[in-house]
Amino acid sequence: MKQKSVAVVGAAETTRLGKIPDQSLIGLHADAALNALADAGLKPSDIDGVATAGESPVALAHYLGITPTWADGTSVGGCSFMLHVRHAAAAINEGLCKTVLITHGESGRSRVGASGFARAPSSLMGQFEMPYGVTSPPTMFTVPVLRYLKARGYTVEDLATVAVIQREWAAKNPRASFKDPITVDDVLNSPMIAWPFRMLMCCLVTDGGGALILTSADRAKDFPRKPVYVLGTGESVETPLVSQMEDFTTSKAFRVSGKKAFDEAGIAHSDVDHLMIYDAFAHLPLYGLEDLGFVERGEAAAFVRERNTAIGGRLPMNTNGGGLSYMHSGMYGMYALQESVRQMRGIAPAQVEGAKISVCHGVGGMFAAAGTVIFSNEAP
Amino acid sequence: MSPRLLPEPTPETRHFWDGCREGELRLQRCTECEGGSYFPPRPFCPRCGSRKVEVYPASGEAILYSYVINHRPRPDMGTEPHSIAVVQLAEGPRMMTNVVGCAQTPEALQLDMPLKVTFEKQTDDITLPFFTPAKG
Ligand SMILES: [Zn+2]
Numbered sequence: 001m002k003q004k005s006v007a008v009v010g011a012a013e014t015t016r017l018g019k020i021p022d023q024s025l026i027g028l029h030a031d032a033a034l035n036a037l038a039d040a041g042l043k044p045s046d047i048d049g050v051a052t053a054g055e056s057p058v059a060l061a062h063y064l065g066i067t068p069t070w071a072d073g074t075s076v077g078g079c080s081f082m083l084h085v086r087h088a089a090a091a092i093n094e095g096l097c098k099t100v101l102i103t104h105g106e107s108g109r110s111r112v113g114a115s116g117f118a119r120a121p122s123s124l125m126g127q128f129e130m131p132y133g134v135t136s137p138p139t140m141f142t143v144p145v146l147r148y149l150k151a152r153g154y155t156v157e158d159l160a161t162v163a164v165i166q167r168e169w170a171a172k173n174p175r176a177s178f179k180d181p182i183t184v185d186d187v188l189n190s191p192m193i194a195w196p197f198r199m200l201m202c203c204l205v206t207d208g209g210g211a212l213i214l215t216s217a218d219r220a221k222d223f224p225r226k227p228v229y230v231l232g233t234g235e236s237v238e239t240p241l242v243s244q245m246e247d248f249t250t251s252k253a254f255r256v257s258g259k260k261a262f263d264e265a266g267i268a269h270s271d272v273d274h275l276m277i278y279d280a281f282a283h284l285p286l287y288g289l290e291d292l293g294f295v296e297r298g299e300a301a302a303f304v305r306e307r308n309t310a311i312g313g314r315l316p317m318n319t320n321g322g323g324l325s326y327m328h329s330g331m332y333g334m335y336a337l338q339e340s341v342r343q344m345r346g347i348a349p350a351q352v353e354g355a356k357i358s359v360c361h362g363v364g365g366m367f368a369a370a371g372t373v374i375f376s377n378e379a380p
Numbered sequence: 381m382s383p384r385l386l387p388e389p390t391p392e393t394r395h396f397w398d399g400c401r402e403g404e405l406r407l408q409r410c411t412e413c414e415g416g417s418y419f420p421p422r423p424f425c426p427r428c429g430s431r432k433v434e435v436y437p438a439s440g441e442a443i444l445y446s447y448v449i450n451h452r453p454r455p456d457m458g459t460e461p462h463s464i465a466v467v468q469l470a471e472g473p474r475m476m477t478n479v480v481g482c483a484q485t486p487e488a489l490q491l492d493m494p495l496k497v498t499f500e501k502q503t504d505d506i507t508l509p510f511f512t513p514a515k516g
Contacts, residue, residue, distance in 0.1 A: 120388075121386065121388040122387075122388040122390050124420050126385075126387060126388065127387035127388070127390075127393055127420070128387070128419075128476060129476045130385050130387075131384065131385055131386055131387055131508055132464050132465075132477055132478050133453060133454050133457040133462060133464055134454075134476075135450070135452070135454045138452075139448060139464055142448045143447065143448055143476075144446055144466075145446070145448075146447060146448075146491060147445055147446035147491065148446075150491055192461075193452060194448040194449060194450045194451060194452070194464070195448055195449035195451070195461075195486055196448070197448065241420070241476070242466075242476075243466045243474055243476035244474065248446055248466075
């Protein structure tokens with residue numbers, strides 16, 4: 001990708017987050033889109049590129065009254081929006097469109113206009129995983145963990161510590177779903193979901209959405225808000241079957257996506273001021289810290305325990321409270337991107353003072369896919 | 381209890397399900413490269429793309445590689461907590477299964493414990509492979 005050539009000029013979440021029984025899935029997309037358009041000072045007719053997941057880009061464009069010259073319906077789970085940013089940057093650089101709207105909306109809790117979790121019994125997942133009782137992410141995303149803990153010498157207390165520190169961040173965020181402090185014991189005494197996972201190690205289930213607007217860096221300075229530049233992006237996929245991951249102690253998709261983004265951005269890990277790692281479950285930030293190269297394998301648990309990722313630490317991580325405490329409608333990637341943009345704009349509730357570079361890493365479909373976006377608030 | 385969700389074989393996987401019905405765990409391996417055995421079934425080698433592959437009976441021996449114990453079973457899986465496990469077969473590939481024939485507890489389900497395949501008929505067409513602790 002051409003370096004530093006694209007910027008975020010509009011970003012917003014839905015007007016409300018949490019329980020929104022009076023809005024359907026596409027209604028949430030539209031609410032987020034209108035908020036992002038207002039943030040950018042644009043009308044739907046100013047948009048010529050659309051991308052979304054969980055809803056068709058055709059339905060989105062029609063619903064909002066947009067006639068695009070570029071559309072992307074890449075749908076690889078919760079990190080789809082990271083991939084949309086990457087694809088939009090390429091499309092803008094190639095001249096396929098000028099101003100791209102990326103939306104997310106999901107009625108994860110209220111299930112208004114939403115479809116269920118099902119796999120065709122003739123698909124590979126339907127044949128080789130579904131018969132064994134997997135239901136939803138808490139029984140699939142979690143399957144590699146006991147092997148990971150054993151290989152690394154980590155413990156369930158290490159998983160609980162991730163949730164405890166993210167709750168500390170959430171306490172600073174008025175929009176977070178859960179703000180009350182919790183302890184490691186609280187996490188380990190919360191209801192059992194799927195051993196070794198307790199409820200407080202699993203993400204919320206909520207309603208909400210978010211949207212981003214991107215354009216070329218050249219045009220970005222003409223918008224009302226301070227632009228947030230895209231320095232580098234990465235993406236990869238591994239397998240739809242969690243049982244077929246190459247190695248249960250590391251995500252190949254994380255490694256490939258992260259390296260691509262860092263190489264494109266031309267930055268070092270020591271340059272990173274702020275980090276988002278999609279935390280549908282408490283183990284993901286540990287995998288992410290290792291697979292993105294912030295720590296060596298086997299060092300992630302101690303890195304978190306020693307409060308490097310906590311308030312005042314040297315690598316603030318998941319500063320909105322994350323999927324565990326902030327918000328999680330099913331595809332959390334958009335909320336991670338929103339927090340990175342807020343941090344780069346200097347308007348986050350738990351603002352990291354002086355932060356200039358933010359890395360935002362997402363995962364999709366039980367370790368199946370990954371997308372990474374590196375942002376900066378400094379003009380190229 | 382509602383009937384268990386069962387696989388619908390496709391032409392590419394039919395040999396595997398026929399094998400289960402006949403009490404044999406069938407794997408495939410490439411005869412062109414050193415990639416060896418692979419799973420799930422497909423009519424070509426996922427390492428080198430060659431279509432020169434063969435089906436063969438696996439030993440049925442495995443170790444417990446990783447698992448969870450689901451405390452909120454799906455409606456077709458009964459009401460008691462049950463394992464959702466990944467085993468590593470002696471031939472190399474891993475597969476998802478349930479560990480049966482022992483307590484569904486962290487104490488009884490030790491990583492790396494030896495397991496042996498066991499088959500349970502579900503319908504005239506479908507028999508599912510499960511794994512049970514190997515006898516001394
Ligand atoms: Zn081969």
